[in-house]
Amino acid sequence: MAGGAVEEIVRRAGGCAVIDGGFATQLEALGADINDPLWSAACLITKPHLIKEVHMQYLEAGADVIISSSYQATIPGFLARGLRLEEAEGLLRTSVELALQARDEFWKSTLRKSKPVYNRALVAASIGSYGAYLADGSEYSGSYGEDITTEKLKDFHRRRLQVLGSAGPDLIAFEAIPNIMEAQALVELLEEENIQVPSWICFSSVDGKHLCSGESFADCLRILNTSDKVAIVGVNCTPPQFIEGIIRELKKQTKKAIAVYPNSGEVWDGRAKRWLPAECFGHKSFDVLVKRWQEAGASLIGGCCRTTPSTIRAVSRILKGRTAYTASHQI
Ligand code: MET
Numbered sequence: 335m336a337g338g339a340v341e342e343i344v345r346r347a348g349g350c351a352v353i354d355g356g357f358a359t360q361l362e363a364l365g366a367d368i369n370d371p372l373w374s375a376a377c378l379i380t381k382p383h384l385i386k387e388v389h390m391q392y393l394e395a396g397a398d399v400i401i402s403s404s405y406q407a408t409i410p411g412f413l414a415r416g417l418r419l420e421e422a423e424g425l426l427r428t429s430v431e432l433a434l435q436a437r438d439e440f441w442k443s444t445l446r447k448s449k450p451v452y453n454r455a456l457v458a459a460s461i462g463s464y465g466a467y468l469a470d471g472s473e474y475s476g477s478y479g480e481d482i483t484t485e486k487l488k489d490f491h492r493r494r495l496q497v498l499g500s501a502g503p504d505l506i507a508f509e510a511i512p513n514i515m516e517a518q519a520l521v522e523l524l525e526e527e528n529i530q531v532p533s534w535i536c537f538s539s540v541d542g543k544h545l546c547s548g549e550s551f552a553d554c555l556r557i558l559n560t561s562d563k564v565a566i567v568g569v570n571c572t573p574p575q576f577i578e579g580i581i582r583e584l585k586k587q588t589k590k591a592i593a594v595y596p597n598s599g600e601v602w603d604g605r606a607k608r609w610l611p612a613e614c615f616g617h618k619s620f621d622v623l624v625k626r627w628q629e630a631g632a633s634l635i636g637g638c639c640r641t642t643p644s645t646i647r648a649v650s651r652i653l654k655g656r657t658a659y660t661a662s663h664q665i
């Protein structure tokens with residue numbers, strides 16, 4: 335099936351493709367206020383030019399895949415902001431279009447240079463979990479309460495998936511999915527809606543051994559393996575020290591390509607509203623770990639929250655052995 339585009343970019347990248355880094359993180363670094371129920375997606379309304387700028391910075395850093403700004407862009411979220419349905423759906427499409435425009439402009443400018451060191455990037459349309467929409471902590475606990483069912487989760491995801499899927503992305507990226515019920519809902523929905531764009535489904539983990547819900551990767555992979563529509567599985571927004579172990583576990587459970595894009599290891603203190611230092615090691619170790627992740631079997635590697643274009647420049651340099659990137663590789 336359509337997973338060919340993924341194999342192609344992994345091959346062209348020399349065996350391991352580079353995903354971009356923290357999108358919201360970099361948006362904030364450029365001055366956006368993301369302290370908002372819509373989080374980074376608020377910029378689709380207020381500052382779309384900054385969204386494109388972030389994409390450009392990650393492309394410049396060497397990303398082979400960029401992820402759209404739609405992580406926390408939901409139709410109910412936009413309606414609650416007072417927008418009309420057509421406007422809400424238009425903003426979802428805009429998120430993909432901004433990434434496509436950045437990719438196309440960057441690729442055009444690269445082709446003009448004599449020795450291109452870049453690949454033509456793929457655009458992945460981001461879809462965050464139901465918990466990300468609730469913004470009540472369940473994104474990282476996986477506890478959606480007694481009343482939630484697979485059918486309800488499908489209904490929550492259905493329209494956004496249709497709109498984003500038809501906006502022209504190369505991939506759909508389900509990010510930081512915290513429990514098996516949601517994974518099951520997504521697999522069923524991709525079938526029911528007959529989505530032709532290949533997907534990745536990435537989970538988050540707070541202990542390195544289970545999904546955030548406490549459920550096992552093995553049980554989860556059994557469900558994902560049944561779907562041809564899921565081209566890639568993996569883990570994101572999880573501390574870097576857990577990644578190698580998780581890749582080894584996923585490798586035992588699936589033949590699908592594996593994507594990993596951990597956060598920086600810093601921990602968000604929700605009460606104090608600030609990031610606490612990484613628990614196990616300093617920032618630089620991210621560089622050291624990238625090779626190990628590739629050796630353990632990851633085919634796509636990038637960064638999530640609190641990683642930046644510098645991180646991705648380093649990841650790209652390490653994976654592709656390119657000397658073209660001269661900037662500091664500290665994150
Ligand atoms: C909480 S994970 C967030 C993922 C999203 N793609 C971002 O980088 O902003």
Ligand SMILES: [Zn+2]
Pocket residue numbers: 570571597638639
């Ligand atoms: Zn993240």
